[in-house]
Amino acid sequence: MEKYFDQHISRQFNQELENLRRDVMKMGGMAEEMVMDAMRALLDGNVELARSVISADDQVNQMEKDIDELAMEILARRQPTASDLRLVMAIVKTLNDLERVGDEAEKIAKIAIEMADMDRPRNNYYELESMAEHVRSMLRDALDGFARMVPEIAVTLYRADEKVDDEYEAILRQYYTYLAEEPRQTTRIINAIWIARALERIGDHAKNIGEHVFYLVEGQDVRHIPADQKEQVVLGPRKSDS
Amino acid sequence: MEKYFDQHISRQFNQELENLRRDVMKMGGMAEEMVMDAMRALLDGNVELARSVISADDQVNQMEKDIDELAMEILARRQPTASDLRLVMAIVKTLNDLERVGDEAEKIAKIAIEMADMDRPRNNYYELESMAEHVRSMLRDALDGFARMVPEIAVTLYRADEKVDDEYEAILRQYYTYLAEEPRQTTRIINAIWIARALERIGDHAKNIGEHVFYLVEGQDVRHIPADQKEQVVLGPRKSDS
Numbered sequence: 001m002e003k004y005f006d007q008h009i010s011r012q013f014n015q016e017l018e019n020l021r022r023d024v025m026k027m028g029g030m031a032e033e034m035v036m037d038a039m040r041a042l043l044d045g046n047v048e049l050a051r052s053v054i055s056a057d058d059q060v061n062q063m064e065k066d067i068d069e070l071a072m073e074i075l076a077r078r079q080p081t082a083s084d085l086r087l088v089m090a091i092v093k094t095l096n097d098l099e100r101v102g103d104e105a106e107k108i109a110k111i112a113i114e115m116a117d118m119d120r121p122r123n124n125y126y127e128l129e130s131m132a133e134h135v136r137s138m139l140r141d142a143l144d145g146f147a148r149m150v151p152e153i154a155v156t157l158y159r160a161d162e163k164v165d166d167e168y169e170a171i172l173r174q175y176y177t178y179l180a181e182e183p184r185q186t187t188r189i190i191n192a193i194w195i196a197r198a199l200e201r202i203g204d205h206a207k208n209i210g211e212h213v214f215y216l217v218e219g220q221d222v223r224h225i226p227a228d229q230k231e232q233v234v235l236g237p238r239k240s241d242s
Numbered sequence: 243m244e245k246y247f248d249q250h251i252s253r254q255f256n257q258e259l260e261n262l263r264r265d266v267m268k269m270g271g272m273a274e275e276m277v278m279d280a281m282r283a284l285l286d287g288n289v290e291l292a293r294s295v296i297s298a299d300d301q302v303n304q305m306e307k308d309i310d311e312l313a314m315e316i317l318a319r320r321q322p323t324a325s326d327l328r329l330v331m332a333i334v335k336t337l338n339d340l341e342r343v344g345d346e347a348e349k350i351a352k353i354a355i356e357m358a359d360m361d362r363p364r365n366n367y368y369e370l371e372s373m374a375e376h377v378r379s380m381l382r383d384a385l386d387g388f389a390r391m392v393p394e395i396a397v398t399l400y401r402a403d404e405k406v407d408d409e410y411e412a413i414l415r416q417y418y419t420y421l422a423e424e425p426r427q428t429t430r431i432i433n434a435i436w437i438a439r440a441l442e443r444i445g446d447h448a449k450n451i452g453e454h455v456f457y458l459v460e461g462q463d464v465r466h467i468p469a470d471q472k473e474q475v476v477l478g479p480r481k482s483d484s
Contacts, residue, residue, distance in 0.1 A: 065463050072327055082318040089314065092331070096338070179421060179428045186422040190435075221307050 016074050017087060020067065021147070024091055024098070027063045028143040030056060031098045032136065034105035035202060039132040042112035042195065043124060050116075053109035060102035064095045083219075090216035094146060097205040097212075101139065104198040104205075111191045118188050125192065127171050131199050134164050138206035145210055151217040157210035164203040171196045258316050259329060262309065263389070266333055266340070269305045270385040272298060273340045274378065276347035277444060281374040284354035284437065285366060292358075295351035302344035306337045325461075332458035336388060339447040339454075343381065346440040346447075353433045360430050367434065369413050373441050376406050380448035387452055393459040399452035406445040413438045 034053050041050035071088045078084070138160045145153025175196070178189050215221050276295050283292035313330045320326070380402045387395025417438070420431050457463050 068463065072324070072331065075322070075327055076324040079321050080317070082314070085314055085317055089334070092334075093338075096335075176428055176432060179432070180425045183422045183425050186418055190418060190421070193432075221310065 010078075013074075013078060017084075020071055020074065020088075020091055023063070023067045023070070024094055025143060025147055027060060027067065027095065027098050028139070028146070030060055030063070031101040031105065032139045032143070034060070034102055035108070035132065035139065036136060038105045038108035038112060039129065041109055042115060043129060045112075045116040045120075047113050047116050050109040050112040054106055057102050057106040060099060064099040067095055068092055086216050086219060090212040093212045094209050097208045101202050101205045104202050107198050108195050111195055115188065115191055118191075119185070125195075127167075127174070128192065128195055128199065131164065131167050131171065131196065134160065134167065135199050135203045135206070138164065138203055142206040142209035142213075145213050149213060149217050151214045154210040154214035157207045161203050161207040164200065168196055168200040168203075252320075255316075255320060259326075262313055262316065262330075262333055265305070265309045265312070266336055267385060267389055269302060269309065269337065269340050270381070270388070272302055272305070273343040273347065274381045274385070276302070276344055277350070277374065277381065278378060280347045280350035280354060281371065283351055284357060285371060287354075287358040287362075289355050289358050292351040292354040296348055299344050299348040302341060306341040309337055310334055328458050328461060332454040335454045336451050339450045343444050343447050346444050349440050350437050353437055357430065357433055360433075361427070367437075369409075369416070370434065370437055370441065373406065373409050373413065373438065376402065376409065377441050377445045377448070380406065380445050384448040384451035384455075387455050391455060391459050393456045396452040396456035399449045403445050403449040406442065410438055410442040410445075 034056050037049055037056075038053045040046065041053065071091055075084065075088055080088070138157055141153060141156055141160070144150075145157070172193065175189050175193050179186060182189070211221075276298050279291055279298075280295045282288065283295065313333055317326065317330055322330070380399055383395060383398055383402070386392075387399070414435065417431050417435050421428060424431070453463075
């Protein structure tokens with residue numbers, strides 16, 4: 001990070017970029033909190049908490065717009081270098097992923113309201129709680145990697161996302177069985193499927209943020225590299241450095 | 243469009259931007275074709291066609307990467323004006339939406355393969371075929387609006403998306419009833435739900451593209467304006483012109 005910012009002559013510009021990064025971190029913190037609150041609302045049947053998540057989504061949407069605009073303004077006032085452009089692109093893409101995390105949290109909150117009055121399974125959706133915990137840890141890693149500009153976070157998140165995907169598939173299989181066995185619980189089980197789906201998407205967004213950080217630091221876009229080659233590409237240059 | 247491009251002194255730069263736009267259109271055409279082929283594969287139980295959609299997705303992903311990189315290169319070589327930045331941002335965001343359209347088409351194709359050997363309902367998923375037709379028309383409008391830089395396309399797409407969302411909700415309600423009535427058909431019905439969901443997402447992406455075009459032409463980000471005010475904001479300045 002230090003090295004990156006040293007390339008700039010203007011102190012004011014550095015300060016502006018630093019503020020931009022700080023805003024993104026703040027937005028990320030809010031999105032993470034929304035996910036946890038939405039899950040808490042579901043598990044506790046807390047309608048009020050769910051409503052607060054829904055109104056937080058408006059704030060997160062507004063933040064995305066404001067930061068996006070600020071980023072464009074900063075660029076337009078300067079002659080951006082290739083690495084400035086990369087930084088701003090990485091910020092704009094990260095913003096977009098965070099905004100979608102907020103959207104998914106809002107979806108969970110809406111379903112939590114619908115489910116507050118419904119029967120609960122004996123384990124009170126333990127499988128969703130556990131999946132949410134893993135996804136939250138991915139979000140934290142993504143934001144931490146973004147704050148410290150650590151490109152290896154892309155690999156950590158890539159591996160974590162594979163695990164979350166497996167967890168998601170297992171939950172779906174379980175729910176499909178319930179659907180066939182308990183036709184009267186269709187609405188409730190379908191709602192639980194939508195929540196699993198939202199959590200899986202949040203994991204994807206965390207993984208995407210890891211890839212934006214990698215692109216920013218290393219200048220290489222790894223988004224669409226086939227899964228079996230991704231680790232090699234991401235870890236490759238590091239290995240040969242040592 | 244003419245007006246926009248006249249602002250640039252350099253002919254070469256104009257040519258580069260024009261090529262960029264042409265590449266986006268080409269990618270959009272591919273994404274649209276993928277959606278229609280995936281649906282055709284589902285309706286006809288055509289596994290081979292579904293496989294061709296899955297391999298087309300790799301091409302679309304690669305195109306996104308290449309065009310994205312080219313856009314950054316073009317910007318880095320110039321002193322971009324505020325409107326150049328807007329154009330490039332709109333292109334990058336449109337690319338991202340088109341890439342996700344390709345992803346959704348790929349999901350439909352994968353499900354089509356799974357469903358090729360399964361029972362079919364008497365109407366052969368007519369409700370999905372109809373929804374796909376509406377979504378395709380949205381995609382066409384979005385690409386056409388992008389090609390001609392017509393900001394009003396945002397309103398057209400916004401209205402069309404509301405209709406598609408209603409259609410989606412109606413299909414879900416219907417499928418939930420089937421789920422409760424035919425527990426043996428759970429897998430098949432859930433698969434049909436995922437397809438409806440993918441189509442609904444494609445409609446969202448088309449709507450997003452409309453908003454990118456609006457932002458590009460008018461310099462205003464309308465993504466998160468509340469639904470009931472959106473039309474007014476988008477149509478407002480036009481109305482007072484006349």
